[in-house]
Amino acid sequence: MQKASEPVRLTWSPSAQAVYGLLQYTNKKHFYSLADVMFITNSSFMINIHPVTVFGAGPTLFSPYHLMGKGLLAMGFDIGECFYEIPATPEQLEVYVQFVKESVDRGLPVIGWDLFCPEFGLIYGYDHQKQLLHARDAEKVGQIPFSEINNRRFTCIQATAIYASTHVDPLDTLEDSLRRAVAFSLETDRNPSSEYRHGLPGYDAWIEAFKNRGIDIPENAYNLSVTGDGRMFAAQFFSSFSDTVFGRASLDLELTPLASEAARHYRDTADALSELISRFPFPHGGEPNDPNEAEWAIPRLIRARDSEAKGIAVMQQMLDKLLQRKRENPLSLGKWIQN
Amino acid sequence: MVIEVYVDANKNDNVEVSSDADDPLEWTREEQLVEKARAGDREAFGELVRHHRAKALGWAVSISRDTEVAEDIVQDALVRAFLHVGTISDVFRFRSWFRRIVQNQANYRLRRGGPYGKERPFTSMEEGTTSTDSSSWGDTDWFDIDSILFHFSKSLKARQSDENPEARIVRLEFIQGIRSLLGCLSKHERGVFEAHFFRQLPPSEIASVLGTTTANVYTLLSRSRSKVRKERIQIYFKDVAAAMVRDGQPTRRILARPFEI
Numbered sequence: 001m002q003k004a005s006e007p008v009r010l011t012w013s014p015s016a017q018a019v020y021g022l023l024q025y026t027n028k029k030h031f032y033s034l035a036d037v038m039f040i041t042n043s044s045f046m047i048n049i050h051p052v053t054v055f056g057a058g059p060t061l062f063s064p065y066h067l068m069g070k071g072l073l074a075m076g077f078d079i080g081e082c083f084y085e086i087p088a089t090p091e092q093l094e095v096y097v098q099f100v101k102e103s104v105d106r107g108l109p110v111i112g113w114d115l116f117c118p119e120f121g122l123i124y125g126y127d128h129q130k131q132l133l134h135a136r137d138a139e140k141v142g143q144i145p146f147s148e149i150n151n152r153r154f155t156c157i158q159a160t161a162i163y164a165s166t167h168v169d170p171l172d173t174l175e176d177s178l179r180r181a182v183a184f185s186l187e188t189d190r191n192p193s194s195e196y197r198h199g200l201p202g203y204d205a206w207i208e209a210f211k212n213r214g215i216d217i218p219e220n221a222y223n224l225s226v227t228g229d230g231r232m233f234a235a236q237f238f239s240s241f242s243d244t245v246f247g248r249a250s251l252d253l254e255l256t257p258l259a260s261e262a263a264r265h266y267r268d269t270a271d272a273l274s275e276l277i278s279r280f281p282f283p284h285g286g287e288p289n290d291p292n293e294a295e296w297a298i299p300r301l302i303r304a305r306d307s308e309a310k311g312i313a314v315m316q317q318m319l320d321k322l323l324q325r326k327r328e329n330p331l332s333l334g335k336w337i338q339n
Numbered sequence: 340m341v342i343e344v345y346v347d348a349n350k351n352d353n354v355e356v357s358s359d360a361d362d363p364l365e366w367t368r369e370e371q372l373v374e375k376a377r378a379g380d381r382e383a384f385g386e387l388v389r390h391h392r393a394k395a396l397g398w399a400v401s402i403s404r405d406t407e408v409a410e411d412i413v414q415d416a417l418v419r420a421f422l423h424v425g426t427i428s429d430v431f432r433f434r435s436w437f438r439r440i441v442q443n444q445a446n447y448r449l450r451r452g453g454p455y456g457k458e459r460p461f462t463s464m465e466e467g468t469t470s471t472d473s474s475s476w477g478d479t480d481w482f483d484i485d486s487i488l489f490h491f492s493k494s495l496k497a498r499q500s501d502e503n504p505e506a507r508i509v510r511l512e513f514i515q516g517i518r519s520l521l522g523c524l525s526k527h528e529r530g531v532f533e534a535h536f537f538r539q540l541p542p543s544e545i546a547s548v549l550g551t552t553t554a555n556v557y558t559l560l561s562r563s564r565s566k567v568r569k570e571r572i573q574i575y576f577k578d579v580a581a582a583m584v585r586d587g588q589p590t591r592r593i594l595a596r597p598f599e600i
Contacts, residue, residue: 008597008598010598021597021598022597024597024598024600025594025595025600087568090571090572090575090576091575093572093575093576094575094576094579097576097579101592104592104593104594105589105592107594108594109594109597121597122597124593124594124595124596124597125591125592125593125594126591126592126593127590127591127593128576128579128580128583128590128591129580129590129591130591131573131576131580134593136596136597136598141596146572146573146576147569147570147572147573147576148569150568150572
């Protein structure tokens with residue numbers, strides 16, 4: 001239980017936190033833990049590094065659909081979004097507020113970008129008499145007047161809503177989540193025009209940056225925290241796999257030993273990153289551009305990368321087993337509802 | 340309200356009361372009228388109009404060389420004068436103030452014929468008067484204000500020939516709409532805002548008329564612009580809320596706070 005005035009930081013991934021927060025209003029709240037949500041949204045595997053500066057924007061350079069939408073679909077939710085560039089016209093704002101209203105009238109908040117801090121949060125109420133939205137993000141609980149919706153930090157407003165919760169086979173959820181995790185980690189889905197590198201090549205970009213000594217210090221520290229936090233949750237997810245909805249649904253596939261192995265690798269990755277976080281803590285960030293410090297850091301990044309590579313290989317084995325299973329129905333997840 | 344003044348002014352078309360700038364008694368009387376008009380007294384404004392109408396027509400004819408066009412110019416100028424009489428800072432200078440409005444109005448009318456035909460949208464006026472960095476003034480949300488100004492820039496002739504009472508009501512609502520929109524501004528902000536957007540004065544001139552600095556005018560304009568923008572949203576959502584109430588929809592619902600359930 002958090003007090004209204006206090007920040008809520010359950011993870012360094014605000015998008016996964018928002019999904020987890022929204023989940024609590026649904027009939028699936030008992031199905032998934034925070035570690036499950038981190039895994040299903042793939043936030044556990046987030047790493048996106050600029051090879052020179054290690055910019056802090058990396059982890060946020062993905063669309064809301066990528067960061068949260070795919071995970072919500074995998075959990076069997078039908079979802080849709082409302083998006084406008086700002087300043088939006090009064091007519092556009094009316095559509096946006098109506099989008100929020102319809103969801104709240106269904107008993108569900110929407111995930112909104114951005115609210116009080118430049119991150120995703122939840123809009124959980126509306127008041128047309130006072131012309132207000134009630135919102136909660138990682139930073140605080142508060143109200144946003146309709147006339148202030150245009151005054152956000154970035155160039156757009158976006159909201160994601162759940163329209164319906166449908167039955168989903170947990171093994172479909174697991175299969176989809178693993179497939180996305182492996183693709184992201186091996187960077188098979190890379191946008192060639194981006195300078196940033198994600199997945200395993202992200203570690204190589206990071207090592208490169210340490211060698212070149214042009215690192216932005218607090219942003220490096222931020223990325224270490226995000227990456228380390230993700231692997232910690234990955235280790236937690238895999239180590240408690242047998243207790244998850246996936247473990248219970250896959251007894252005959254004998255995935256648990258593989259999950260335990262994956263947990264070991266991600267624990268090792270998290271440990272290596274944890275050492276780096278102690279040396280380069282957020283926000284102060286230490287001295288990553290100091291040659292001695294860089295020399296100390298590089299072997300730890302290599303260890304993190306190599307352990308993660310082993311973890312990915314194990315995830316691929318789990319995925320292979322899942323793909324070979326005898327299916328009664330084709331893979332079926334939630335639906336994307338176009339407005 | 341504006342229409343009444345016009346009708347009033349036209350009724351007195353043949354009444355030629357010259358305003359003698361050299362007569363001290365006339366000055367005092369005019370000063371009082373301006374003071375009253377500024378405070379919202381429509382009769383006083385009507386009288387001022389009667390005093391200056393002939394002169395105004397003379398100015399307009401000398402610029403346009405066409406009595407019919409001059410008539411339109413004066414009528415348009417009067418609309419503006421009525422809207423802005425509250426912003427006159429110097430009661431002694433009604434005539435020169437009014438003359439400038441006529442002059443501006445004549446300039447616009449004679450310059451027309453471009454893409455806007457008979458009307459001149461707000462945004463195009465803005466382009467002509469903005470001399471500073473375009474990034475801060477290039478917002479497009481003024482396109483909506485265009486429709487408002489379109490209304491004001493319609494010639495009075497068109498208004499009078501338009502006898503449809505429904506249209507008349509819509510027009511009145513429109514004017515009230517603008518009033519409430521600008522009601523969010525302080526007196527000072529309103530003066531600057533109107534000088535910029537209705538009278539199209541360059542900021543340096545607004546500064547000298549209102550006795551402030553050009554920098555301050557820019558600040559006030561920027562603040563006013565954002566306040567009016569917000570006000571528009573608030574007024575818009577009042578209608579949305581009213582429609583919801585009419586339709587029996589809930590207007591307020593707040594779920595349990597996230598991370599506390």
